[in-house]
Amino acid sequence: MTPVLQARGLVKRYGHVTALDGADFDLMPGEVLAVIGDNGAGKTSLIKALTGALQPDEGEILLDGKPVRFRDPLEARRQGIETVYQDLAVAASLDIATNMFLGREVRKRGPLGTVFRMLDKKRMREESARHMEDLKIGLRSLTQPVESLSGGQRQGVAVARAVAWASNVVVMDEPTAALGVKESGQVLDMIRRVRDRGTPVVLISHNMPHVFEIADRIHVQRLGRRVAQLKPADHNMAEVVAIMTGAMTVTDGKAVVADKGAAEAIGLS
C-alpha cells in the first residue's frame, strides 16, 4: 500500500539548531497516526514541513507517491491537506457558516455574483449544515457567532471545516489541549468519524490516554528524527513514554532498555 503522505530525510536547521535531522514520516490510508515527542523533538517542525508552513532544507515529501513541494500553507491546502490549529482555528465574531467557508466563499450565480460579488449565504449555510450533520455536531443555529459556542463546539467547527475541504489528509495540532474531559471525548469521537469516512488523520498530542484511545499507529519523534513506529496494542504507556524520552529504544519491534538509570527512574526495569 502506498502511503498517502510520506517524507524522507527531512532536514531543517535554524542557525546552529537542527530542528529536523533526517526525519522520515509515513501516513497510511484510512488511519489515525499519532505523532508524539518531547518538547524540542521536532514534532512541530515536522508537521509544519508537511503542511507547507515551513520549507525543509533537505529531503523530500511525497503525496500519493509523487514528490510535492509546498511553498506556503495555501499550496498544501490546495493539495487536500487541511490543518486544524490548536487555538487559531476560527474567527470569533463570525458565524459558523461564514467560518466554514472563510477564504473559500461561494458567490451567487449570474450577474449578482460575477458583477456585484454577492455571496450565496443560503448555499453556504446549507452545505455547512450538511457537514456538521455528517460529523454529528449538534448546533442550534448556523448563524450564531462562533464566540457564543463552547470550546468543544468551536473545535468542532474547525474540525468540520478541515474535513469538508480535506480530500487527502487532516492534520490536527493538539486539538484537545484546551478542552475539558467531556469536550475532548467529543473531539475524539469526531476524529474517529473522520477516519471512518476514509480520510487519514495525523494527530499531534501530548495526551497519552488520548493517543492510546484513538491512534492506529504512533510515530515517535526524538532529537529531530523518527525513532519508532508503534502500534498502541503492542506497548503500554510507560514504555512509549520511555521510548519518547530515550530511556528505551525499539529493536525488532521490542522495547529495550537503553538508559538503565532513566528507565529505573520511571519504574520500568
Next chain:
Amino acid sequence: MAVMQATLPRRILSTPTAGPLAALILACAFFAFKSDQFLTGGNFSLIIQQVMVVGTLAIGQTLIILTAGIDLSNGAIMAFGGIVMTKLAVENGLPPLLAIAAGLAVCAAFGLANGLLVMKINLPPFIVTLGMLNVVFALTHIYSQDQTVTNLPPAMTFLGQTFRVGGTNVTYGSLLTILLFLLFAYLLSQTAWGRHVYALGNSPEVARLTGIRTRRLIVGVYTLAGLVYGIAALLLVSRTGVGDPQAGQTDNLDSITAVVLGGTSLFGGRGTVLGTLIGALIVGVFRNGLQLMGVPSIYQTLITGILVILAVTVDQLSRRRTR
C-alpha cells in the same frame, strides 16, 4: 434539515446596531417633545448636512477600526485633499473634474502610505496615523501658505446644491453620503471582501491561516479609506464653498465618536457601517436638539463625551459576557 434559524427576538438582541438605534429613536422622541421645530423635514435635512462630512470620514474610520486599527489622520487628509482640489482648480486652472480627481488620488495615496507603514513595518496604526496627522497637517499649511482658497468653479460646489423632496430641500451631498453608507454596508455584509475584513479584525493569524491574503487586505482597506476621505473633502468643499486649511481639525476624533456610538468595537472584528451612520446621527441629533432647546454648545460636547464612554462601556461589558 435540523438546523433552525435564530428566533426573531434573539436576532434583534444579537444585532449590534439595536442599542444605538434605540438610543437614536429615544433621543428623537425626547427632542420632538421638547421642541416643535425638531420634527420637521427641514430640520432633519439640516442634521444630515451637519453630519455628512464627519459621517463620510467615519465610513473610512469604520473600515480601519474593523481591522482592529484606528486612524487619527483622516481629518487632516481630508483638509489636504480639499486644498489640493480647490488650489488646482482655482490657481492652476485645471478643469474642476480633473482637480477633484487629483484631490481624491492624493487622499488615497495618503491612505496607501498609512497602510504600507502598518503592514510593512508592523507599526501600531495609532502611531502611524498620529505621525501622518502631523505630516499632513504641516503639508496642508505649507502648500496653502495658510490661505483660504475662494472663488471656486460651480462644478466643485455642485454637491452643496439642493433638490426638493416632498417640500424639503435635500443637498446632493446628503444623498451621496447616504449612498456611500449603503454601498459600504453592502460590501461589508454581502461580499467575501467584507467577511475577510471582519476575520482580519478578529485575528490576523486566523485569517492568514485560512488563506486570506491579509497583507494585501490591510493595504487595500487603508487605501480605500483614504479615497473615502477624498470624497469627504469634496463634500466639505461643496458645503463651505472654500478650500480651508484649518478644516477638519477635530474630525478625526469626531469620526471615532460616530463609529463607537454606532456599536463598532475598538478591538476590531465587530460592528457595522450602518451602525456608524446611526452613531453620526446620534451626535447630530443631540447637537441640533440641544441647540433648539437653547443649551450652550459646551454642554453638547459634554454630553457627547458621556455618550462615548457609555458606548465603550457597553461594548466592553458585552464582550466580557460572550467570553
